[in-house]
Amino acid sequence: MIARISGTLVYKSVQAITLDAHGIGYRVFVPLTTFYELPEMGQPITLHIHTHVKEDAINLFGFHTLEERNMFQVMISVSGIGPRLAMNILSGINVEDLVDAITGGNLRRLLNIPGVGRKMAERLVLELKDKVLKLDRGQTAPRDRVIPRSPEEAVKEDALSALINLGYKNATARDVIEKIMKETNDIPALDLLLKSALQHLSG
Incomplete structure (x- = not known):
């Protein structure tokens, strides 16, 4: 192997x-x-x-890191999560934020990941909480200190990940997201930002 x-x-x-x-x-x-x-x-x-x-x-x-691979292997141990969905989850959220969301029972954050519905989010929390706590205590590669993302950065990164997964080029998707964010006074919800971005891209 x-x-x-x-x-x-x-x-x-x-x-x-x-x-x-x-x-x-x-x-x-x-x-x-x-x-x-x-x-x-x-x-x-x-x-x-x-x-x-x-x-x-x-x-x-x-x-890129052992920690990421270990999280992937833990996720595919959950019924209903195959390698493709596990990869999609890791593409939509970094390991540190995923651990925090699972251990904190933050369903809202998990539901923002493309491809994760409520039942899957609940299953992730139920089945992985104890396992990811072990990962978080250092049974993976040491982690660098992570600077928390601002709400604006979080929604932009999540929207970009979703658009790339849908087949749009990184630069094109990023430009559209930046344009929408500049035209918006408040930080939009992820679903509204994606809807607006898709309208721009299809136009």
Whole structure:
């Protein structure tokens, strides 16, 4: 089972990258949090890997930190959460905020993650609270100090993640979000910001 790969980044997209290691090209699925940390193509890279084996395929999921990979592995232990949904969750919220939301029972924050409904949010809190507390006590890689996001930064980042997951380019989605935020006096709710952004993008 592959646990880590070091090599050269030869291709990258929002959903997956190709990493060349000793002449073998590995296709690795990555969350947005890892995508943002990727170097330029042609540069060396190391990813922590979860190898997911199915009857008809072997898929590799890569992460910038051990903590992120461990959270992914904890999430897919929950009934109803497969690798794709777990990746989507990690793309919509960083590990620190996810731990805080689960341990604090913050359903509203979890519901802001694209693809997470009320039942899934409740299941995450119910089944993962004790497990993520163990992760938070340092049984993963040490975490850097994280500066809390402002409400404006949070809604902008969540909207950007959602639009990228829908297939829009990072720069295009970011420009639309910035334009809407400048035209709005108050910080909009995530669903209203997404609705307005989609109207701009479809126009």
